[in-house]
Amino acid sequence: MASDRIFGLVVAVVALAYIAGATQIQTSFLSDPVGPKTFPIMIGTVAALAATFMVLKPDPEPNWPVLRTFGALFFAVVVLVLYAFSLKPMGFIIPTAITAAVLSYQIKPQFAKAALSGVGLSIGLFILFKFALDLGLIGFPKSWTS
Amino acid sequence: MDIMSNLALGFSIALSPYTLMLAVAGCFLGTIIGALPGLGPSNGVAILIPITFTLGLDATSALVLMTSVYYGAMYGGRISSILLNIPGDEPALMTTLDGYPMAKAGRAGDALVLSGFASFYGALFATIGLMFLAPLLSRVAYQFGQAEYFALYLLAFCTLGGMASNNQAKSAIAACIGLGIAMIGYDSRGMPRLTGGNLHLFDGIDFLVAIVGLFAIAEVFFFIESHGKKSSIGVKLDKVRIPWKDIYATRWTMFRSSVVGFIAGILPGAGASLGSFLAYMSEKSIAGKDGGFGKGAIKGVAAPEAGNNAAAGGALVPMLTLGVPGSGTTAVLLALLMTLNITPGPTLFTDRPEVVWGLIASLLIANFVLLLMNVPMVKIFVKVLMVPPWILLPGVTMVSFVGIYSLSGSYFDLLLMVGFGVLGYVLRKLDIPTVPVILGILLGGHMEDALRNAMVISGGDFMYLFSSPIAIGLWIAAIVGFVAPMFLRRFLKKPQAVTD
Numbered sequence: 001m002a003s004d005r006i007f008g009l010v011v012a013v014v015a016l017a018y019i020a021g022a023t024q025i026q027t028s029f030l031s032d033p034v035g036p037k038t039f040p041i042m043i044g045t046v047a048a049l050a051a052t053f054m055v056l057k058p059d060p061e062p063n064w065p066v067l068r069t070f071g072a073l074f075f076a077v078v079v080l081v082l083y084a085f086s087l088k089p090m091g092f093i094i095p096t097a098i099t100a101a102v103l104s105y106q107i108k109p110q111f112a113k114a115a116l117s118g119v120g121l122s123i124g125l126f127i128l129f130k131f132a133l134d135l136g137l138i139g140f141p142k143s144w145t146s
Numbered sequence: 147m148d149i150m151s152n153l154a155l156g157f158s159i160a161l162s163p164y165t166l167m168l169a170v171a172g173c174f175l176g177t178i179i180g181a182l183p184g185l186g187p188s189n190g191v192a193i194l195i196p197i198t199f200t201l202g203l204d205a206t207s208a209l210v211l212m213t214s215v216y217y218g219a220m221y222g223g224r225i226s227s228i229l230l231n232i233p234g235d236e237p238a239l240m241t242t243l244d245g246y247p248m249a250k251a252g253r254a255g256d257a258l259v260l261s262g263f264a265s266f267y268g269a270l271f272a273t274i275g276l277m278f279l280a281p282l283l284s285r286v287a288y289q290f291g292q293a294e295y296f297a298l299y300l301l302a303f304c305t306l307g308g309m310a311s312n313n314q315a316k317s318a319i320a321a322c323i324g325l326g327i328a329m330i331g332y333d334s335r336g337m338p339r340l341t342g343g344n345l346h347l348f349d350g351i352d353f354l355v356a357i358v359g360l361f362a363i364a365e366v367f368f369f370i371e372s373h374g375k376k377s378s379i380g381v382k383l384d385k386v387r388i389p390w391k392d393i394y395a396t397r398w399t400m401f402r403s404s405v406v407g408f409i410a411g412i413l414p415g416a417g418a419s420l421g422s423f424l425a426y427m428s429e430k431s432i433a434g435k436d437g438g439f440g441k442g443a444i445k446g447v448a449a450p451e452a453g454n455n456a457a458a459g460g461a462l463v464p465m466l467t468l469g470v471p472g473s474g475t476t477a478v479l480l481a482l483l484m485t486l487n488i489t490p491g492p493t494l495f496t497d498r499p500e501v502v503w504g505l506i507a508s509l510l511i512a513n514f515v516l517l518l519m520n521v522p523m524v525k526i527f528v529k530v531l532m533v534p535p536w537i538l539l540p541g542v543t544m545v546s547f548v549g550i551y552s553l554s555g556s557y558f559d560l561l562l563m564v565g566f567g568v569l570g571y572v573l574r575k576l577d578i579p580t581v582p583v584i585l586g587i588l589l590g591g592h593m594e595d596a597l598r599n600a601m602v603i604s605g606g607d608f609m610y611l612f613s614s615p616i617a618i619g620l621w622i623a624a625i626v627g628f629v630a631p632m633f634l635r636r637f638l639k640k641p642q643a644v645t646d
Contacts, residue, residue: 003575003576004576007572007576011319015322018326018340021340021342022329022339022340025337025339025340026337027337032335032598032601032602033598033601033602033604033605033606034597034598034601034602034606035598036333036335036337036339038597039329039593039594039597039598040326040329040339040340043322043325043326043329044322044326046318046322047318047319047322047323047326049318050315050316050318050319050322051315051319053315054313054315054316054319057315059312059313059316059576059577062575062576062577064575065371069370069371072370072371073367073370073371073571076366076367076370077564077567077568080363080543080564080567081561081564083547083560084547084557084560084561084563084564085557087547087551087557087560088555088557092548096544096547099540099543099544100540100541100543100544101540103366103370103539103540103543104536104537104539104540105536106370107369107370107373107535107536107539107540108373108534108535108536109373110536113536114536117536117537117540118540120537121537121540121541121544122544125541125544125545125548129548129552133197133200133201134201135197135200135548135552136552137548137552
């Protein structure tokens, strides 16, 4: 109930902002009868209508996880974001081993197994990608190798 | 004898050692992907596309590899349905109903072989159907103008949305999210739109980033939530032999299910889950109360597998001829075609016959390869089920990251991918289907162009959209496709949302 209503409201607000954004699009000199604004505005309108419907007629509440699991999910997102930033400066092997180990630990909280799967995946995938598939990955930070 | 000469061309490509090797590799990978619970065909194909792209394969080779993976995943899905009572992918859901009871009754090997053969029957039927129907349909598609294409895209959203969720408003929101994302970046006339001044967004959002995020990364979050709980193999699998008697007894079931599945697959948006569902339900009603459905009936094992594999082939028909995918996985395959700069549609058959016929010939070969892999060698894939999720899911994440990273080398795409993963998690929690989002991102630009070009032709008269019989027919079909499921839902109660 509440989840659908909240999500519907969020979508409605985003849709209105989207429509507002679409009206600001500059029309090019190669003008056509429809122009670059119409279709985005149509999409925003349909989304706003459907979102209103969702607010008025919500479905039963889904099974949200307990707060602790939410914490774990949030932590996973943070780790993945850090991983995204570290891949270039830190090279593939170290960030991958850490990230894989953290995710593995979150699925099955056993330290030894998580560490093993982190290191194993990191080295295994590096060999696969670098040498079998010939992707241009950097193993370690550049400052280490030069 | 157009088809014969075309097929000869196709086989001349497909039988080259390199293409053949790719097909075999694809079948093998696909069966593994299908067998692993939590890694369905759309996930599997999605994470492999960026890698395929960076490998620099030519169009035909890439397409052969990925469709072999697609077919393989459809075969493989049944393995965990039968042995674990967990569908390896969603179309295999119906196979759990009789497959698992049959396995528990000590006939696990027979169930695997029978369903493997049914998969082969359905897939072969559909590939041959594709061979005959696709060229015909592409000729019809030649008549399509801009107004018809606009209506066709609308039809795809309506039928897919109608089938994919139990709530039309949620499907509509999903489609709008996708379409809205597709508008970001330069439009077809070179005007930047809705970028918020962010330079990374001027080229738009790469659909591969969205697909991998929505499918693969979201799946990882679900596994973290459930802590990878999964049951172990509770049934005994001893010597695998071929149950000729059962195959013979289900020959008409396989035929009927293949027909039903193929038709379900062709309908835009319906997909393989519907194919297996309809095949199972119709066989159940034909067999009646004494059929023993739900208690390990051999027909209950053969029907859904023939149905879902036939639907998988059928779904390729609208994807190749019209550029409108019939299911989630074919939407992902469409993304592959677009990445390779191939425009699906009627002209594909005349401009790039080597791609289409090479693909069809490869699919024919892949079927026989898959039959070999899934019957005598099925025990190898059973071992795959032992890979624990605490290794599998981190592995999937890392492959996703490397794939997307190797496309652009930009951390921004990786952040977007994680964002799409979170979005996918929230959407699925709220029972909002993710496939219309993908479809929207893929087709948004084309749909808008169809509308704009139609308006250029008509000088801004919106009635032009309803000016031909084909267009009117498509509009009616779209409305029916969107509205009808609301009324049919009572009869077609789905066990869960369709995401194949």
